Amino acid sequence: MASILVNSRSATINKCSLLIEHFCTPLLTRFKATSAKQTPAEYCLDLVRKYDYENYLCALLLPNTVRSAALAIRAFNIEVARVEEQASDTTIGKMRLKFWEDTVDKIYNDTPPRNPVALELHRIVRKHKLSKHYLKRLIVARSEKLTLSVFPSLESLEAYAENTASPVYYLLLEASDIKHVRVDHAASHLGKAHGITNLIRSILYNAQRRSIVIPQDIMMKHNLSTEEVLRGKSRKEIGDAVFDVSSRAKLHLEKARSLRNDVPKKASAIFLPAITIDFYLERLRRVDFDIYHPSLQHRSALLPIILFWKKLRSLPY
Template sequence: MSQAYNYCNDFVKRFSYERYLSTLYAPITARPSLIALYAFACEIARIRELVNEPMPGEIRLQWWHDALSGTDHGDVMHNPVAQAIIETIEHHKLPREPFLNLISARRFDLYSDPMPTVNDLEGYCGETSSALVLLASMILSGKPADRQISDACGHGGVAYAMSGLMQTLAWQASRQQQFIPKEVLERHDVDPSALKGNRSDDGVWAVFEEMVELSRKHLDDCEEALEGIDKSVLPAFLPVFQVELFFNEADKDSFEPLQVCGGAPHIRRMWHMWRTSRRLARLSRK
């Protein structure tokens, strides 16, 4: 691994442990490219946390857009994540459009606009999460995704992103963000301010349960699409099924949606991913 890929490896291990774990199930030749992809995703996702107002975030996103579009800033190759992802794109001849769409979708993170509808949320999750599963599949298979893989990636990415959002409701509210669709809040007569509390009332619980059920539905559709799939792409889906650990926690009587869910211990994630790898392997043989 070059110095840039070593940096990316440590970066992903710190900020997206389940994705880091999944690369250990991939062929050793594909791991640096997967790590670069996931480091890029982490870098873009963290921009909202690194800025105090939208304009600096817009500037950072534009820098990344220009860098991946081929606009020469002169300092692109001094950024280890940029260096690694550009080399990965060129090596695997990956389409640049999904990367640029992801960057554009992340502009929503910088503002306090409410997510209007479920369809809008699914579109956001598709561009920020499903696209990564798809690109990882292309890296692993060495070819464009067919319809079956695309469907599995679409549903899997939405399930992954949506469940992640459900784990951080109060944190989002504290940052004046509203990823729960406005139409869902209105359907259950919930004011957005209710998400800033410490305890969920009946309305918040109804909203939470509806959104978790939608995430489960996407995960079920992803699993169904994986039957008979090319086994080479399976490592791309291993992070997706880590959401089952969150579903298990959400089913407990003691669970509180407005408390940030810290996630399962590392050893439990490792065990679950190993079991998932075997389950998906059996699916691919059907």
Template sequence: MTQAAPAHYAHCEALLRDRDRDLWLACLFAPQLARRYIHAVYAYALECADVRAKISQPLLGEMRLRWWTDALSGEASEGTRAHPVADALLDTVARFDLPVGELIELADAHVADLYDDQTPDIATLELYCRATAAGPMRWAGRILGAPDMAAFDEAGLALGVTRILRRPAGACIPADLLEKHGADIHVNAAPLRAALAELRDMAASRYEAARRAARALTKGREALLPTATVPAYLERMARKDYDPLRGLTEPSPLRRQWRLWRAARGAGL
């Protein structure tokens, strides 16, 4: 097995710290020896999530995501290991026998981000959240020696739905939910708020389910910490100044850090 360059792991950490500071802080509570490997899987997840913002047309985005799936399946060029995130990721996958199929599913799921097609139903939304949010937490759990438990799936659904709610209302809101409430994603009115409130309740329910399931985890609970900030965002939806066309305002960094610290101390997610 070819080991990744230490500088490439350092690059993953820097990327995480710059692009998602809450996620980087959550990783600090993991054991030091495991931290670099967790940085690698999250750096990969961020690289895939950021593709849409870096391209001018969907085809270019699909090519970028295909590069990642080729790298994971061993079909990319020999120069793949020159990419710092790919080098660290491939090393981590080999060390911990991470499920390559699941990592490929994450890249495939982000293809939907490149287009403006409305998500058809809640079931499709859940599949997206399982691939993009639950997957990385489950891999982090494996790195920490945790069994593959329901807690990771529930936490991923809570985190994934909350990430969608943080954005301005758009194509990710399931069409069947909009139809149920007679809502329009372009009109800030009671029907749209009702549809989004149903998603909020779904995220809250999944969060509570994750908290209950996490009690059975004797190892690797730190992998669930990215979900600890979910309640802070959901509470923002209840405020009078919440505008679904603009998305959620950020809770203060201090409040988010306090939630992470409290969860890490064992007081609950």
């Protein structure tokens, strides 16, 4: 019976996701290679679909003029973000990040390496005149994290979230030719909310790698030891700590939403990930911030429907 329910849920999710992909058929058709060889654009699309599915759905719902830019930027961010989990030690991680730092320099010198993400990002950078320092900021933040064993405070986690998520939104706004300080302000808060939420979602994965992402000041507040988090003990106290961290994400999300009147209509779709953030935080609240709860370990069939409906009805994020 359980397997039937799981299969039914998976089928529902697939149908909802396919609805969005069908809606964006012109994009997917353009991305298909004309030969057996995969194009850089198609490679980026597949990379985002595999490793960042929620943002993949959001990217498909963007206007035609910015979709390919979103997929290239997010593919680059995935490559940089995955360095930490792929590297066996700090030295190797630093070397891989140095490769991407050099790659960005080569992109802006019009000599990108024969890497599909680099080639597609080069095309996007030339087309939209994207700022180099935002791409570099994503790399620097990940590089600093390699040598940072823990987050000493909630503020340090918040700063990391800002540096690993907000630049993506700044780049998407540039790709949409939108330059306004209040829109950037909204993007900054959304990036912080997104980055903090990503870290919450990674707590269990990082614990398996014997890494702690719950800030030390929050752990001290709730008398949590490192071993308790790594072994999944004291689940109530861990839930209390997760509540504190998620409250900060919710605060930034609400601030971003309070500024939505400053966001022009053509940029509203860029802020669609606010829906995915709010959706996860609400699911987390309903299980009393128990990150071990089984309902949080799988995709929701409702999210693609909500995203599609928001886009279709041009509803605010």
